[in-house]
Amino acid sequence: MTAAWRAHKKGAxxxxxxxxxxxPTCIPVSGDxxxxxxxxxxxxxxxxxxxxxxxxxxxxxxxxxxxxxRDYYLERMYPSFAxxxxxxxxxxxxxxxxxxxxxxxxxxxGVYLDFKTxxxxxxxxxxxxxxxxxxxxxxxxxxxxxxxxxxxxxxxxHYTMGGLWVDYNLMSNLPGLFVLxxxxxxxxxxxxxxxxxxxxxxxxxxxxxxxTIAGDLAPQLNTPVPSTDSPAFREAEEGVREQINRLLxxxxxxxxxxxxxxxxxxxxxxxxxxxNAEGLKHARQRIAELREEFWKDVKVLGEGESLxxxxxxxxxxxxxxELAELMCQDALHREESCGGHFxxxxxxxxxxxQRDDEHFAYVAAWEYCGPGKDAKLHKEDLVFEYVHPTQRxxx
Amino acid sequence: xxxxxLTLKVWRQAGPNDPGRxxxxxxxxxxxxxxxxxxxxxxxxxxxxENKEPIAFDHDCREGICGSCGMVINGVxxxxxxxxxxxxxxxxxxxxxxxxxVEPWRATAFPVIKDLVVDRSAFDKIIQxxxxxxxxxxxxxxxxxxxxxxxxxxxxxxxxACIGCGACVAACPNGAAQLFTAAxxxxxxxxxxxxxxxxxxxxxxxxxxxxxxxxCTNYAECEAVCPKGISIEFIAKMNxxxxxxxxxxxxxxxxxxxxxxxx
Numbered sequence: 001m002t003a004a005w006r007a008h009k010k011g012a013x014x015x016x017x018x019x020x021x022x023x024p025t026c027i028p029v030s031g032d033x034x035x036x037x038x039x040x041x042x043x044x045x046x047x048x049x050x051x052x053x054x055x056x057x058x059x060x061x062x063x064x065x066x067x068x069x070r071d072y073y074l075e076r077m078y079p080s081f082a083x084x085x086x087x088x089x090x091x092x093x094x095x096x097x098x099x100x101x102x103x104x105x106x107x108x109x110g111v112y113l114d115f116k117t118x119x120x121x122x123x124x125x126x127x128x129x130x131x132x133x134x135x136x137x138x139x140x141x142x143x144x145x146x147x148x149x150x151x152x153x154x155x156x157x158h159y160t161m162g163g164l165w166v167d168y169n170l171m172s173n174l175p176g177l178f179v180l181x182x183x184x185x186x187x188x189x190x191x192x193x194x195x196x197x198x199x200x201x202x203x204x205x206x207x208x209x210x211x212t213i214a215g216d217l218a219p220q221l222n223t224p225v226p227s228t229d230s231p232a233f234r235e236a237e238e239g240v241r242e243q244i245n246r247l248l249x250x251x252x253x254x255x256x257x258x259x260x261x262x263x264x265x266x267x268x269x270x271x272x273x274x275x276n277a278e279g280l281k282h283a284r285q286r287i288a289e290l291r292e293e294f295w296k297d298v299k300v301l302g303e304g305e306s307l308x309x310x311x312x313x314x315x316x317x318x319x320x321x322e323l324a325e326l327m328c329q330d331a332l333h334r335e336e337s338c339g340g341h342f343x344x345x346x347x348x349x350x351x352x353x354q355r356d357d358e359h360f361a362y363v364a365a366w367e368y369c370g371p372g373k374d375a376k377l378h379k380e381d382l383v384f385e386y387v388h389p390t391q392r393x394x395x
Numbered sequence: 396x397x398x399x400x401l402t403l404k405v406w407r408q409a410g411p412n413d414p415g416r417x418x419x420x421x422x423x424x425x426x427x428x429x430x431x432x433x434x435x436x437x438x439x440x441x442x443x444x445e446n447k448e449p450i451a452f453d454h455d456c457r458e459g460i461c462g463s464c465g466m467v468i469n470g471v472x473x474x475x476x477x478x479x480x481x482x483x484x485x486x487x488x489x490x491x492x493x494x495x496x497v498e499p500w501r502a503t504a505f506p507v508i509k510d511l512v513v514d515r516s517a518f519d520k521i522i523q524x525x526x527x528x529x530x531x532x533x534x535x536x537x538x539x540x541x542x543x544x545x546x547x548x549x550x551x552x553x554x555x556a557c558i559g560c561g562a563c564v565a566a567c568p569n570g571a572a573q574l575f576t577a578a579x580x581x582x583x584x585x586x587x588x589x590x591x592x593x594x595x596x597x598x599x600x601x602x603x604x605x606x607x608x609x610x611c612t613n614y615a616e617c618e619a620v621c622p623k624g625i626s627i628e629f630i631a632k633m634n635x636x637x638x639x640x641x642x643x644x645x646x647x648x649x650x651x652x653x654x655x656x657x658x
Contacts (some may be wrong), residue, residue, distance in 0.1 A: 030428055031428065033437055035432065035457055036457050037432070038458055046561070137458065137483065140484075140485060141430075141483070143428065143487060157533065257436070301443060307451060310443070310448075310449060
């Protein structure tokens with residue numbers, strides 16, 4: 001993130017930041033000390049069945065709840081795709097169940113992912129071969145054995161599909177700045193499928209760049225590389241030094257982590273799985289206030305001349321504030337629901353995402369205009385020549 | 396859910412050339428569902444509140460797959476639980492009232508940078524010597540056109556499970572890196588794509604390893620602490636390939652032998 005964001009602040013457009021991948025199969029929140037909501041691989045949904053008790057007040061352990069009292073809600077709502085619906089659909093369905101009071105676990109904040117049927121059908125050893133490492137990981141974290149007790153899962157934010165804008169040669173709007181893999185915005189559009197980090201790394205790094213970068217490099221053969229004495233380098237170096245000194249000299253009262261947590265909570269609440277205009281406006285204001293507080297009151301101990309993890313983290317969190325503001329700005333401007341961006345105001349009568357292709361079939365590429373200022377929108381129209389977008393249906 | 400009151404003895408060292416020492420911290424009210432690193436996060440937040448510099452430690456994915464984290468916990472790299480990285484070690488593995496001693500990896504090849512953070516770039520040197528295949532870019536062939544027996548694929552996968560954390564070196568009385576190097580060599584040397592450079596790779600990686608690390612005397616401590624359960628059988632494979640490669644050297648010093656490679 002740091003490299004992409006610093007490039008953005010030097011003029012590279014940042015595209016589609018509002019499209020946020022929410023991962024449906026994460027370990028639910030158990031306390032505020034958690035450093036992450038560990039992602040259990042999506043592959044688990046190949047054999048696991050997702051359900052909640054039909055009675056929201058059911059306190060029995062999952063294995064004592066008989067079949068007819070379970071609601072396999074994805075199988076019920078999406079009979080043709082069932083547990084394999086796309087991530088955004090699976091995530092929102094889980095949120096709906098938990099919001100409606102059907103959540104399971106001590107904090108009633110998860111849904112069951114059950115392998116009982118698969119173990120009966122395929123045998124434990126097949127399941128062990130397929131998912132053994134994930135099951136071990138789950139047991140380590142949750143302290144429950146998923147071969148015997150269903151896993152508890154809940155969606156968590158994984159990733160913004162957005163990134164630096166690039167053309168078909170993977171070059172950003174800054175000549176000579178190529179952006180590969182997850183740092184660019186290109187391959188995922190508004191949604192993102194499994195194994196896409198690997199896919200994009202391979203596609204960009206192995207197939208595309210080797211043939212496109214040559215065209216940029218060839219005319220520059222024998223051009224001397226600018227030295228570290230050049231004014232541009234000096235300026236960048238001075239900028240970094242200044243930021244480091246500023247962070248160290250604030251000597252405020254709040255740790256970097258406390259800001260990070262508060263920012264994360266704001267984003268989850270207002271720019272998460274479901275957004276609306278009012279919430280996004282509120283979040284933008286709160287983020288701006290929190291950013292100002294950060295620059296007045298953050299406490300970074302130690303010095304800048306040797307390894308200082310608080311200082312490193314402070315630099316990242318400073319970037320996160322700005323990215324968060326841009327995500328909210330983009331989410332607020334995109335008045336439709338599309339893939340990983342769900343605006344509550346724009347949904348079909350049965351609660352599915354409602355796109356507005358007439359007004360929003362474009363890439364939103366944002367130009368940085370200075371600290372605390374609105375970014376400037378550049379549109380790249382999406383032209384569909386052969387395959388035309390339609391309303392999805394997984395029913 | 397219960398909470399633990401613990402006493403931590405943590406190695407603090409300001410920089411590579413500064414003397415280190417153990418500092419004692421009371422870690423009270425620790426939730427048993429926390430991971431070891433989350434426990435340290437909590438301790439660090441408390442230290443920051445007291446205007447004391449937080450304990451530096453390496454971490455990244457916190458899912459046991461990146462190889463960044465690692466510390467010696469009560470004398471054992473990655474702590475008391477088998478097949479577990481420090482980030483996946485949860486506090487329910489400890490008892491209320493325990494004293495926990497936390498140290499960095501101790502090995503000549505891994506100098507301390509700060510507190511629990513060590514420099515593991517000697518591992519990178521080994522990888523740079525041959526831990527890759529020099530495949531040409533361009534159109535790749537269809538993956539299914541290269542058939543690999545399941546048994547071989549499984550073995551290669553077992554070797555490739557190495558996350559390069561360095562626990563093997565930290566556990567070894569000799570500070571040897573045989574398990575790491577053997578895993579990295581095996582995962583390529585077992586597969587068809589790894590054959591053309593098999594012999595040159597083995598020699599280059601082993602020789603580079605010898606420059607930085609101690610020698611293996613078959614203690615097998617490495618296997619005992621490896622969070623990914625890498626078997627020392629791979630060390631035997633590496634030694635065999637090294638020996639074979641050395642015999643080939645007598646015929647042609649650098650040349651890659653394609654006929655052997657195919658076999």
